[in-house]
Amino acid sequence: MTSRVQTLRSSTTGNMPAAGSRQPGELWLNFADFALGFIDASKNAQRITAVRYFQITANYAVGDFVIQAGALYVANQAVTAGAFSAPQWTKIATASDIPAGYVLPPASTTVLGGVKVDGTTITATGAGVVSATTNPVNPNRLDNGDMWVDQHNAGASVAIPAASGVWCPDRWGTYNTKAKFTVGQNYSVATKAPGFQYFLGVQTTGGGAAPAAADANYISCTLEADAVGDLMFGTANAQPIALSFWVNSSLTGNFGLGVASSGTTYRIYFFTYNIPTANTWTKIVVTIPGDTGGTTTNWPNTGNSGQTQLLFDLGSGATMAGGSTLNAWQNSSTLIFPSGGAKLVATSNAKWAITGVKLEAGSVATPYPVEDLARKLARCQRYFQRVEPTFAGWYGGAAGNNVYTAINFQVSMRASPTLTITTNNCSNLSAPVLGSLLSGTSGLYLQGSLISSPGGYVLDAYCNASAEI
Amino acid sequence: MPVRPTMNTTYSEVWDARTNAPSTTIVQRDLDGAFIPDDPANLDYRDYLAWLDAGNEPTPYTPPPAAKTE
Numbered sequence: 317m318t319s320r321v322q323t324l325r326s327s328t329t330g331n332m333p334a335a336g337s338r339q340p341g342e343l344w345l346n347f348a349d350f351a352l353g354f355i356d357a358s359k360n361a362q363r364i365t366a367v368r369y370f371q372i373t374a375n376y377a378v379g380d381f382v383i384q385a386g387a388l389y390v391a392n393q394a395v396t397a398g399a400f401s402a403p404q405w406t407k408i409a410t411a412s413d414i415p416a417g418y419v420l421p422p423a424s425t426t427v428l429g430g431v432k433v434d435g436t437t438i439t440a441t442g443a444g445v446v447s448a449t450t451n452p453v454n455p456n457r458l459d460n461g462d463m464w465v466d467q468h469n470a471g472a473s474v475a476i477p478a479a480s481g482v483w484c485p486d487r488w489g490t491y492n493t494k495a496k497f498t499v500g501q502n503y504s505v506a507t508k509a510p511g512f513q514y515f516l517g518v519q520t521t522g523g524g525a526a527p528a529a530a531d532a533n534y535i536s537c538t539l540e541a542d543a544v545g546d547l548m549f550g551t552a553n554a555q556p557i558a559l560s561f562w563v564n565s566s567l568t569g570n571f572g573l574g575v576a577s578s579g580t581t582y583r584i585y586f587f588t589y590n591i592p593t594a595n596t597w598t599k600i601v602v603t604i605p606g607d608t609g610g611t612t613t614n615w616p617n618t619g620n621s622g623q624t625q626l627l628f629d630l631g632s633g634a635t636m637a638g639g640s641t642l643n644a645w646q647n648s649s650t651l652i653f654p655s656g657g658a659k660l661v662a663t664s665n666a667k668w669a670i671t672g673v674k675l676e677a678g679s680v681a682t683p684y685p686v687e688d689l690a691r692k693l694a695r696c697q698r699y700f701q702r703v704e705p706t707f708a709g710w711y712g713g714a715a716g717n718n719v720y721t722a723i724n725f726q727v728s729m730r731a732s733p734t735l736t737i738t739t740n741n742c743s744n745l746s747a748p749v750l751g752s753l754l755s756g757t758s759g760l761y762l763q764g765s766l767i768s769s770p771g772g773y774v775l776d777a778y779c780n781a782s783a784e785i
Numbered sequence: 786m787p788v789r790p791t792m793n794t795t796y797s798e799v800w801d802a803r804t805n806a807p808s809t810t811i812v813q814r815d816l817d818g819a820f821i822p823d824d825p826a827n828l829d830y831r832d833y834l835a836w837l838d839a840g841n842e843p844t845p846y847t848p849p850p851a852a853k854t855e
Contacts, residue, residue, distance in 0.1 A: 479793070620826050621826055718802040730826065731824045731826035731827045732822035732823075732824035732826075732827055733822070733827070734814075734819050734820065734821050734822070734827060734829040734830075735819060735820040735822075736817060736818060736819045736820070737818070737820070749799055749800070749813075749820065750799070750811055750820035750822075751801075751802065751803070752801075752803075752810070752811070756822070756824060763802050765802070782829075783826075783827065784828065785826075785828060
């Protein structure tokens with residue numbers, strides 16, 4: 317071919333160059349029917365597909381595209397000049413078939429094998445399933461798993477008295493028999509787990525010592541029945557659960573952990589988790605089968621009573637040693653942990669910390685969910701909250717009469733709460749006492765007796781309401 | 786509920802000003818002064834019931850010193 321631009325024109329309709337009549341690379345054009353093409357390497361004429369508006373003066377070959385009345389057609393036969401004849405054309409699509417942003421087949425069209433789109437649903441016949449790729453984050457059944465809420469102690473560490481326990485942070489109870497632990501939010505461990513700003517930290521105090529047989533030293537978090545009833549423990553339909561958490565300790569080795577029912581006799585599944593490196597956060601992920609044993613007496617699946625306990629052993633005595641049967645549900649008359657293993661209580665100033673604790677339905681541990689702060693706090697206030705019943709006035713009646721103030725709880729509580737009253741300022745009133753609870757779980761009123769009357773009175777106090785479980 | 790170490794405490798009656806008699810629904814824990822309602826779902830109330838079952842009785846309410854009228 318030559319390198320110069322050629323201008324070709326033919327006014328003869330359908331005048332496609334004959335095979336071998338032109339040189340490769342040449343262009344050809346028939347003005348009359350808008351046919352455009354080039355000569356390929358075999359000297360054959362090739363047409364370039366063009367879409368034009370249908371014209372009654374033009375002839376069309378099989379495969380020609382035209383637009384007629386807003387629709388796209390392709391010729392299914394040779395078409396001679398004349399009026400548009402629908403049987404000669406196959407309709408490809410109209411604009412309304414392709415809405416903006418979507419490419420979907422027409423309704424009730426089988427698009428692939430047995431997969432059919434009917435306009436509202438996608439169905440599949442045969443053994444196939446319709447699936448979608450998702451990245452779920454299951455909700456956490458545990459409250460305050462990231463240890464952010466600490467209404468009880470406002471971030472202060474607490475030495476646990478002998479034969480007692482403390483809530484720190486909210487929803488997490490630490491118990492010891494011999495005053496061996498101090499616990500606190502972000503206490504004892506110097507670093508933080510990846511992605512978490514808060515943790516529950518404990519440290520042995522008063523010197524380490526091996527636990528006596530009856531010593532109980534552990535951390536627990538208990539869920540009420542209505543929070544986990546859908547897991548159907550105690551039935552043939554019990555669902556598996558996944559437990560995940562970050563842990564850090566100055567000790568290494570296998571530590572005891574258990575999941576147990578509440579009640580007078582227990583169903584318990586205990587096992588160990590390993591901390592391979594001291595003073596380093598380690599992610600632990602465990603899958604636990606649903607308990608098809610036991611009964612709904614062990615696992616009350618409705619109500620506000622305690623149902624499922626998560627228990628971390630800090631070094632309990634032989635009475636709570638459960639033997640060597642790990643990783644299986646079993647009956648027990650007491651809470652038990654794996655025999656042997658690491659005992660935090662036995663080492664002076666030993667440290668242990670945990671955060672990002674998540675218990676979820678299913679056999680796959682998904683990422684820790686992000687919750688807004690108000691919801692996180694409200695979840696904990698179902699079990700503990702502080703209210704401030706400040707009031708003042710003037711009373712003209714007889715001394716010895718009572719004045720009252722009503723306080724609504726910020727969140728309805730799990731049960732009628734235990735109330736402790738701390739008085740900041742109390743003038744001309746006897747020590748205030750709990751008068752009654754409003755509907756049990758929604759609020760309370762305090763009463764105080766006037767010391768001198770007529771006269772003014774002031775009460776500035778706060779109340780801790782606890783319905784922990 | 787968790788197996789909690791037992792609180793070594795006694796309990797006292799609380800005066801109900803509305804009925805002018807000891808409360809039948811609230812008791813006070815002497816260890817920390819906490820007021821405990823009679824809700825079976827309240828763990829502290831369960832402890833109190835166990836304490837009663839052991840043969841104990843709450844301390845009767847003692848009225849405060851007589852008020853004065855100015």
